[in-house]
Amino acid sequence: MTGAQERPLRADAARNRAKVLDAATEVFTTRGIGVPTEEIARAAGVGVGTLFRHFPTKEALLEAVMVRRLETIAERTAELAAGAEPAEAFYGCFRLIVEQSAGKNEFARALAAAGVDVQSSLQAPSAVIRTRLTGLLDRAQRAGAVRPDLTVPELIALLVGTGATLEQLGPDPAARERVLDVLFTGLRPR
C-alpha cells in the first residue's frame, strides 16, 4: 500500500518513469525548481512527451519527487527504529532525516505556492513518517533520552530547520558535528 500502481506498468514504461524521476530529483536539487521541463527530459534521456505522459504537470513531477524522498526516509527510519534502543534510534533517525532533507524545503514551498493540495498526495508517506516519529519520540522520552515537553510538530519543525542549517553550513564534517551537537544537547532533558 506504499505505492501500488493501477496497472503493473510495462517494463520500458517503468524504466522511463524511474529515469525521469531520478533526473528530476537530481536536477531540481542541484539547479533549483526553475529549470525547464525540457531540460529534465533531456537529462533523463527521454522526450518531453514521455515526461508529461508520466507526470501530467510539472507540479505533479515535483510532487512525485517529494513523495519518493519521503518514502525513502520512511523506509530507512523503519530499519533504524527496528533494532536499536530508544535513544540511539531517535538520534539516529534525526541524523538520517536532516542529512537527506537537503533541498526538501524548497520543494515543499514550491508546491504550497502552486496551491497543490499537498495534504492529499503527500499525506500517505508523510503520515507514515509522522507515525514513526511519534513512536520514536515517545519511546525516547520514556527512556529519558529526550526532554519530555517536546511535541511532534516541534520535532518536525526542528528537523526541517536543521536540514536548512546543514545546507547553509556546507560540507565541513567538524562544523556539521558541532551543530548537531548543539541540537542534541538541547534536546536532552536538562
Added chain:
Amino acid sequence: MTGAQERPLRADAARNRAKVLDAATEVFTTRGIGVPTEEIARAAGVGVGTLFRHFPTKEALLEAVMVRRLETIAERTAELAAGAEPAEAFYGCFRLIVEQSAGKNEFARALAAAGVDVQSSLQAPSAVIRTRLTGLLDRAQRAGAVRPDLTVPELIALLVGTGATLEQLGPDPAARERVLDVLFTGLRPR
C-alpha cells in the same frame, strides 16, 4: 549608510523608490518570488517603467530588499549589543534575527541561483552583521554564556536554520518558545 548616495535623488523619485521597496518586501514575503514584476509595481502604485528605472533588474530589486532587511537587522542588533550584558545581548540578538528572517532563505537561494554575486552586493551590510555577530559571540563565550567551540559560520547557519524552524512551526507562542529553548540550551556550555 542608509543606502542611497550617488546623486541626491529628487524628492518624489526617492518616495517612489521607497514605495517600490516596501511593496516588494511585502509581496515577495507573502506570495513568493514568482510574482510578476508588474504586480509589485501595481502594489506600489507606480508603473513598471518606474520600477525598472530604480531597479534595473528583478534580481536587483530582490537584492535591495535583502540589503534593507540586513541593514534593519544590523541596526537593531547594534542597539541591543550596545547596552546589555553579554549573555542577554547574544540571546536577544539571536531571537531578533530568527524572528526577522522569515522567508529570507528563499531570497538568498533565488539570488544565488540567478548567479548574482551575492557576496559583492550584500557584502557591505552582511559584513556589518558578521562583525557584530563575531563580537557578540566572542563576548558571550568569554562570559561563559555560550559554548566555547562554536564558530561564527556555525552560528550563522544556526540562525538561518532556526528561522526555517520557526517558519515551519507557525505562530503558536508556546511551541516557538520551546523550540528556542532547545536551541538556547544547546548553545550553553555544558
Added chain:
Amino acid sequence: MTGAQERPLRADAARNRAKVLDAATEVFTTRGIGVPTEEIARAAGVGVGTLFRHFPTKEALLEAVMVRRLETIAERTAELAAGAEPAEAFYGCFRLIVEQSAGKNEFARALAAAGVDVQSSLQAPSAVIRTRLTGLLDRAQRAGAVRPDLTVPELIALLVGTGATLEQLGPDPAARERVLDVLFTGLRPR
C-alpha cells in the same frame, strides 16, 4: 462498392476498421473535429496503433467518414428515386439529404482547409450522388415540379445551405417544416 477491397482483410481487422469508423462518425459529429485521435480510438475500443493502421492519417479518417456518409446517402436516394413519380422523388431526396447532412459542412471545410484533394477521394461517391441528383432534377423539371432554370451546382449549394439552416434551427418540427416549405415553394415554377 462498400469501400474495402485491395486485399480481403481478415475478419477481425475488418471488424476493427468498422468500429473505428463508427466511433469516428459519432465523435466527430457530436464533439467536433478537434478531438484527439486517442479519444476516438478509446471510443472504438482499440489502441491508437490500430486506428493508424487502418487510416494512415487523421485526415484519411475524416475522409473515410465522409465517404461512408455520402455512400449512405447515395444508397437511400437510389431507393427513393427508383419507385416514385418525379416530384415526390425530388422533394423526398431533398428532405433526406438535408436531414442527413448535419455537420457535414464542417467536415468538408476541414478537409478543404487541410488541402486534401477532396475531389479525388470523394469523387467516386459524390459523382454517384451528383449523377443521381442530375437525374432527379432533370425528371422533376420535365414534369414541371421544379423551376426549369435551376442547375445542379445550385441545387447542391441549396442542399448544403438548407442543412445548415436546419442545424441552426434546432429540433422543433413545426419550424423545420416551415423552413422546408419556404425552400420547396421557392423551388417550384411560378
Added chain:
Amino acid sequence: MTGAQERPLRADAARNRAKVLDAATEVFTTRGIGVPTEEIARAAGVGVGTLFRHFPTKEALLEAVMVRRLETIAERTAELAAGAEPAEAFYGCFRLIVEQSAGKNEFARALAAAGVDVQSSLQAPSAVIRTRLTGLLDRAQRAGAVRPDLTVPELIALLVGTGATLEQLGPDPAARERVLDVLFTGLRPR
C-alpha cells in the same frame, strides 16, 4: 453603449488593437480558425505579446472578430431599414446579411465548441440585430411582402443557411441571383 471601453485607450494601443482585429478577420476568414496566433500577430505587424495584451485568449480574439462583424451588420441594416418601404428594406437586409456572413458560421461554431458563454459577449450586438430583424420582419409581413407564419428564429436560421449556400456556390453572379430568387420567392406569401 455599443462598444464603450473602460478607458479611452492610448492612440497607439487603439491603432494596434485595430490592426490585430483586421488581421484576424482576414486570416480567420481566408485560412480558417486553425492558424497559429503567432501568424495573426505577424500579419498584423505586432508581437504575440501585444496580441495577447488586447485579447487575453485566442477565443477572445475570435469573439471580438464576431462582435465587430455583427456590429457592422447592425449598422448597415439600420441605414437600410431607415429610409425604405417595408419589402425593399426586408429583402435588402436579407441580401446584405447573407453576403456579409461568409465564414461567420465557422466562428460561431468554434466559439460554441470552446464553451464560450456566447450569450454574454455576443448578446449585446446580436440583440440589436435580432431587434432590427424583428422589426423588419414584422413590417414586411404587415405589408404583405413576407408570408405571415414565418418567425424570427426561422428567419435567422434561413439567413445562416443562405450564407452557407452562397459560400458553397462560389462567385458566379447569375447562380447567386438564382439561389436568392428561390429563397425570396419562397418567402413571399403564396
Added chain:
DNA sequence: GATGAATGAGCTTTCATTCAT
C-alpha cells in the same frame, strides 16, 4: 521622470504519428 504598451524569448502542455513490445 513617469507611464504602460510593445516585445519576443521561453515555458508548459498537447497531439498526430511512429515503433518497440
Added chain:
DNA sequence: CATGAATGAAAGCTCATTCAT
C-alpha cells in the same frame, strides 16, 4: 496484427525588459 508508450514539433500563453508617449 494489436497495443499503447515514446516522440517532438508546434501551440497557447507569460513575463522581464524596453521605449514611445
